[in-house]
Amino acid sequence: xxxxxxxxxxxxxxxxxxxxxAGVDLRVGEGEVAILLGPNGAGKSTLLKIFSGLHRPHAxxxxxxxxxxxxYGRREMARILSVAGQDxxxxxxxxxxxxxLLGRFPHHGFFGQATxxxxxxxxxxxxxxxxxxxxxxxxxxxxAGERQRxxxxxxxxQGAKVMLLDEPTAFLDIYHRVxxxxxxxxxxxxxxxxxxxxxxxxxxxxxxxxxxxxLAGGKIRAVGRPGEVLTPGNxxxxxxxxxxxxxxxxxxxxxxxxVRRDRGKDRGGDAREGSGPTTPF
Amino acid sequence: MKRPVLAFPVLAAxxxxxxxxxxxxxxxxxxxxxxxxxxxGGDAGGPSGETAARVVLSLRLPRALLGALVGGALxxxxxxxxxxxxxxxxxxxILGVSGGAAVGAMTARLLLRGDSxxxxxxxxxxxxxxxxxxxxxxxxxxxxxxxxxxILMGVIVGAFLNALIMMMVAxxxxxxxxxxxxxxxxxxxxxxxxxVGMLALYVGGGVxxxxxxxxxxxxxxxxxxxxxxxxxxxxxxxxxxxxxxxxLAGSVVAISGLIGFxxxxxxxxxxxxxxxGHRRLLPAAFLLGGTFLIVADVLARTAGPSGxxxxxxxxxxxxxxxxxxxLRRDRGKP
Numbered sequence: 067x068x069x070x071x072x073x074x075x076x077x078x079x080x081x082x083x084x085x086x087x088a089g090v091d092l093r094v095g096e097g098e099v100a101i102l103l104g105p106n107g108a109g110k111s112t113l114l115k116i117f118s119g120l121h122r123p124h125a126x127x128x129x130x131x132x133x134x135x136x137x138y139g140r141r142e143m144a145r146i147l148s149v150a151g152q153d154x155x156x157x158x159x160x161x162x163x164x165x166x167l168l169g170r171f172p173h174h175g176f177f178g179q180a181t182x183x184x185x186x187x188x189x190x191x192x193x194x195x196x197x198x199x200x201x202x203x204x205x206x207x208x209x210a211g212e213r214q215r216x217x218x219x220x221x222x223x224q225g226a227k228v229m230l231l232d233e234p235t236a237f238l239d240i241y242h243r244v245x246x247x248x249x250x251x252x253x254x255x256x257x258x259x260x261x262x263x264x265x266x267x268x269x270x271x272x273x274x275x276x277x278x279x280x281l282a283g284g285k286i287r288a289v290g291r292p293g294e295v296l297t298p299g300n301x302x303x304x305x306x307x308x309x310x311x312x313x314x315x316x317x318x319x320x321x322x323x324x325v326r327r328d329r330g331k332d333r334g335g336d337a338r339e340g341s342g343p344t345t346p347f
Numbered sequence: 348m349k350r351p352v353l354a355f356p357v358l359a360a361x362x363x364x365x366x367x368x369x370x371x372x373x374x375x376x377x378x379x380x381x382x383x384x385x386x387x388g389g390d391a392g393g394p395s396g397e398t399a400a401r402v403v404l405s406l407r408l409p410r411a412l413l414g415a416l417v418g419g420a421l422x423x424x425x426x427x428x429x430x431x432x433x434x435x436x437x438x439x440x441i442l443g444v445s446g447g448a449a450v451g452a453m454t455a456r457l458l459l460r461g462d463s464x465x466x467x468x469x470x471x472x473x474x475x476x477x478x479x480x481x482x483x484x485x486x487x488x489x490x491x492x493x494x495x496x497x498i499l500m501g502v503i504v505g506a507f508l509n510a511l512i513m514m515m516v517a518x519x520x521x522x523x524x525x526x527x528x529x530x531x532x533x534x535x536x537x538x539x540x541x542x543v544g545m546l547a548l549y550v551g552g553g554v555x556x557x558x559x560x561x562x563x564x565x566x567x568x569x570x571x572x573x574x575x576x577x578x579x580x581x582x583x584x585x586x587x588x589x590x591x592x593x594x595l596a597g598s599v600v601a602i603s604g605l606i607g608f609x610x611x612x613x614x615x616x617x618x619x620x621x622x623x624g625h626r627r628l629l630p631a632a633f634l635l636g637g638t639f640l641i642v643a644d645v646l647a648r649t650a651g652p653s654g655x656x657x658x659x660x661x662x663x664x665x666x667x668x669x670x671x672x673x674l675r676r677d678r679g680k681p
Contacts (some may be wrong), residue, residue, distance in 0.1 A: 127371060143578065151573075158623040160622070164623070165625060168565060171566055172577065
């Protein structure tokens, strides 16, 4: 078990003049489910793109399994690391199954036919994401949430050890959000998959994430177990929102509830519960 | 989405039917029986039969084969540009690529006197490739390429190229002007067996290359970032697709001029039959494109009261409304 399957050291990245990441250090260990939280524009997607080799950092370095992403061949890299984030294409007719099968490209390449194993992996990914019943439907004929599950299925079918997931639950209802985190947990437990997930589900992340990474203003503000990171002080610092961080009475995980600005003052004591510094109003 | 097993036999039969129609239709009526005897070298049965055999073998057969090659190549080129640009409205004619090829071919004709047929397709390819990259670079913004902007740039570059073409026509030796104009309107009558054979080499090579790239084109539909993250060497595949699609469009324009909208209509038809997977789409579009252009050519030859219409006029008459339909249907999509 290595503790630096994904590693970033002093990563800095700019879009033109705008600095998005300013010296980010991060390590994600093998089989770990790490969740990247932070406000819009904090650089979560950019960090994922740097790990996948799409962008190169302006300073610092990232490694995947100890090597720089650019040192891998394209297909070699895709067998190690898969990404789900962008919406499936809608301009051309394509069935859910055909779309998920594209995830097998790193295994069969340009000229190989889809093998029985490819079909099996696709069937398994469709089953995991409860899309079997929709597999012959066109991507344009299903809902945004179903398309998001199809994107996850494609990343699963890719069969990589590392999965980068960029806001994979944005269009999902609560049932499928829970299902998503259960799928990732299952992949981590049964196949040793390492996942780095950019998300906005604070409480669900606390329930399922082993490591929470709070990114804001281009820097990592806090890293650690959910209870250590999800404190009123950290949440206010990163998001500018007052929140109550208490415990889920059933599971004991941290539960984050934002406090309405106009009511927080009267009952400010609530927002100060939990660990961490006092929330400033 | 159904993927009918019989799609390919039916498409191949349709192409064969279109060829048979093309061999028998025209000012000199030839029955299907006479066509069959001429093709198999059987007894022609008298002087009228011999004339019919000559018409079929030396005039109509090269023309039908040229139609099949040109229609197939334009459709394949359209499929490739659509995948490359992720834009179902892309087509070599609309993108100004065919115009670039025409300028290239005309430049070669003006500069290289005599029967300089061999370098023509290469010059046309060069013109096509330059026009395609100009359109793409002009349409590109940091946020990507919007489909409307791409088409707008295609129209602008196309207008500029048209001006160049008109200047070149005006500067041509007077005896060549009518031929040049007819060629520009799209003309399949220049199909001598030698030219058809040479075009077959270009088209066979180009379509073969695209077929080898078909998995790559499947992934390009996901968008550049997702294709890259799925293991595709995106820039290499895009360069190869762009060069091959330009070569196909260029070599076809060099011989049969500007025939528009085939590369737009046919890929849509083929997709509705076999889906978007390029391993099936490319052969289906090739067969359907050949059929479509041969039928359009038969219409062009027989519909005019006195003589022939240019086949490019027939394809544009059906293609322009189809383009409008696609544009309206897709309104509201990003």
